[in-house]
Amino acid sequence: MSIDVGTGIARILKQEGVDWVSTFPVCQINNALGKEGVPMVMMRDDRYAVALADAFSRINAGSPIGVCTFQGGVNAAGIQVAFAGMAQAFEDGSPVLCITDGVPIGASENSQFDVTSSLKSVSKWYGYLDKPERLHEFMRRAFTMLRTGRPGPVVLAIPDAKGQYDETADPYFPVKGWKSAPDPDDVSTAVEFLLKAQDPLIYAGEGVIYANASAELITLAELANAPVITTLKAKGAFPENHPLFVGVRGDQVNHFLNKSDLVLAVGSSLSPGRFSHSIPNAVNKTIIHCNVDELHINKAYPTATALIGDARFALQALVKELSDKTSGSGRPAGDVAAEIKSARDEAMVKYLEAMASNEKPINPYRVYAGLMEVLDPLRSFVTHESGNTRDQLSTVYDTLIPRGFLGWGNVSSLGFSLAATVAAKISFPERYCIAVTGEAGLGYMMGNLEVPLRQKLGITVAHVSNGGFSGYGPGFWGDGHDPFTHSVTGNDEIDMSKVIGELGYHTERVTEPSEVAPALKRAMAANDADQPAYIEFICSQYPIYGGWVGR
Ligand SMILES: Cc1ncc(C[n+]2csc(CCOP(=O)(O)OP(=O)(O)O)c2C)c(N)n1
Ligand SMILES: [Mg+2]
Numbered sequence: 336m337s338i339d340v341g342t343g344i345a346r347i348l349k350q351e352g353v354d355w356v357s358t359f360p361v362c363q364i365n366n367a368l369g370k371e372g373v374p375m376v377m378m379r380d381d382r383y384a385v386a387l388a389d390a391f392s393r394i395n396a397g398s399p400i401g402v403c404t405f406q407g408g409v410n411a412a413g414i415q416v417a418f419a420g421m422a423q424a425f426e427d428g429s430p431v432l433c434i435t436d437g438v439p440i441g442a443s444e445n446s447q448f449d450v451t452s453s454l455k456s457v458s459k460w461y462g463y464l465d466k467p468e469r470l471h472e473f474m475r476r477a478f479t480m481l482r483t484g485r486p487g488p489v490v491l492a493i494p495d496a497k498g499q500y501d502e503t504a505d506p507y508f509p510v511k512g513w514k515s516a517p518d519p520d521d522v523s524t525a526v527e528f529l530l531k532a533q534d535p536l537i538y539a540g541e542g543v544i545y546a547n548a549s550a551e552l553i554t555l556a557e558l559a560n561a562p563v564i565t566t567l568k569a570k571g572a573f574p575e576n577h578p579l580f581v582g583v584r585g586d587q588v589n590h591f592l593n594k595s596d597l598v599l600a601v602g603s604s605l606s607p608g609r610f611s612h613s614i615p616n617a618v619n620k621t622i623i624h625c626n627v628d629e630l631h632i633n634k635a636y637p638t639a640t641a642l643i644g645d646a647r648f649a650l651q652a653l654v655k656e657l658s659d660k661t662s663g664s665g666r667p668a669g670d671v672a673a674e675i676k677s678a679r680d681e682a683m684v685k686y687l688e689a690m691a692s693n694e695k696p697i698n699p700y701r702v703y704a705g706l707m708e709v710l711d712p713l714r715s716f717v718t719h720e721s722g723n724t725r726d727q728l729s730t731v732y733d734t735l736i737p738r739g740f741l742g743w744g745n746v747s748s749l750g751f752s753l754a755a756t757v758a759a760k761i762s763f764p765e766r767y768c769i770a771v772t773g774e775a776g777l778g779y780m781m782g783n784l785e786v787p788l789r790q791k792l793g794i795t796v797a798h799v800s801n802g803g804f805s806g807y808g809p810g811f812w813g814d815g816h817d818p819f820t821h822s823v824t825g826n827d828e829i830d831m832s833k834v835i836g837e838l839g840y841h842t843e844r845v846t847e848p849s850e851v852a853p854a855l856k857r858a859m860a861a862n863d864a865d866q867p868a869y870i871e872f873i874c875s876q877y878p879i880y881g882g883w884v885g886r
Pocket of ligand 2: 775
């Protein structure tokens with residue numbers, strides 16, 4: 336049975352469990368998606384088309400995979416704008432499928448921008464479909480790479496969506512994706528190191544979430560009686576009310592990172608980055624590195640032993656070996672939990688004060704306290720923006736379930752929180768989904784605020800409105816590092832709640848600290864009626880938060 340490539344792609348996506356596709360037009364395959372009944376969420380620019388699918392993959396740990404389409408071909412504006420979203424997805428290791436028009440056969444070498452080399456630089460695999468008959472092979476390879484190994488974006492460039500092929504010649508079956516388990520000898524070595532260590536620390540990364548291994552992480556931490564820190568991207572991989580949870584950042588994290596003589600990293604690349612800790616005095620620590628592949632092993636720090644494979648299999652093997660070697664009793668219980676509690680309590684004092692503050696303008700921590708007061712941590716999704724909302728929420732916001740909070744940012748591209756919140760609402764319609772942003776993130780979002788209205792997605796944007804890029808300018812914290820480029824038109828000059836209210840959002844402008852929680856509740860009531868909400872909290876500039884060790 337002869338069909339065209341676009342139709343073939345639409346049918347295969349359905350077989351692969353893809354219920355909808357994110358897009359910004361034009362892309363040749365969109366008509367086939369429409370005809371085959373694959374719903375499309377049309378964003379208002381190409382970067383957000385990628386970001387929505389990227390966020391959907393992150394939130395669902397790649398099951399299902401987020402898929403997007405954007406303009407390609409000769410002189411494609413779409414690809415050039417989408418590139419920003421792809422670079423972010425690549426740096427953060429998000430398994431998103433990007434489909435675009437390929438430069439038609441016979442039209443190459445006529446333009447300046449080199450599509451192939453640019454997209455290869457931000458993807459795990461770039462497949463150019465040179466023959467319609469190869470479609471099933473390409474789709475199988477794409478889904479194999481999306482579901483196996485280190486996660487990352489895959490691009491399919493389709494030069495001719497109308498090209499015909501025989502759908503039955505090489506029938507398509509969905510791709511499972513495959514995992515591997517670490518070498519048992521390495522597991523045994525790791526447990527020997529662990530049993531010799533005085534002060535082991537578990538450093539959990541997002542690989543734990545992709546491997547769905549939170550339960551195994553808890554079991555190992557308890558058996559090893561070891562404190563746990565998580566990366567920004569893994570926030571929520573370990574329940575933050577657990578007595579062994581130290582934090583993502585803050586003085587208590589510094590304390591345990593400095594003190595540790597062994598770091599067991601699982602599902603983290605340990606890459607030195609802008610939004611992660613470095614390991615202090617690493618050469619004098621034993622580093623056990625569990626990772627899905629070898630790319631990050633011996634990067635930055637000498638690895639004592641590596642467990643290469645899926646994080647869940649690694650954790651299961653460590654639990655079994657540690658239990659066997661200690662006749663089920665684990666490492667001797669000391670006063671680790673008590674030490675964590677006292678370090679956390681001490682580190683949190685200044686933030687708890689800010690969270691209870693009655694100052695005007697409102698202290699931003701009072702907004703975070705309001706979120707924690709009104710939201711059920713098991714039935715909500717919160718995400719941050721680049722800037723203080725990232726730094727502050729990752730210091731104080733308690734997360735109890737994976738993806739109750741989405742931390743993002745090896746690369747922290749302003750505006751991503753809106754895409755994340757829309758993706759979360761699509762993923763969990765029953766949850767309240769909230770993006771907490773500053774003015775810079777909001778500026779990026781503006782054109783895309785129409786999308787939740789059109790899609791009837793009751794999400795909330797909570798704006799910490801402080802009239803500037805507050806981490807950058809001068810203030811009581813010092814001279815500021817970008818004193819010439821930090822102020823924008825202030826909330827005394829523009830009332831954003833009126834601007835966004837005109838779009839059709841439920842909006843409020845909140846100036847009283849006591850109104851923070853009630854205003855959030857009213858936003859949630861609007862969300863219950865499928866109306867998006869925007870709440871502008873008139874806040875002070877208060878760039879105080881936990882730091883990253885070694886930065
Ligand atoms: C795409 C992009 N460009 C530049 C930056 C650098 N950047 C990080 S935060 C920020 C300003 C944040 O200010 P605001 O949104 O007002 O938040 P506040 O810090 O005041 O809470 C900028 C310019 C970035 N993260 N992403
Ligand atoms: Mg600001």
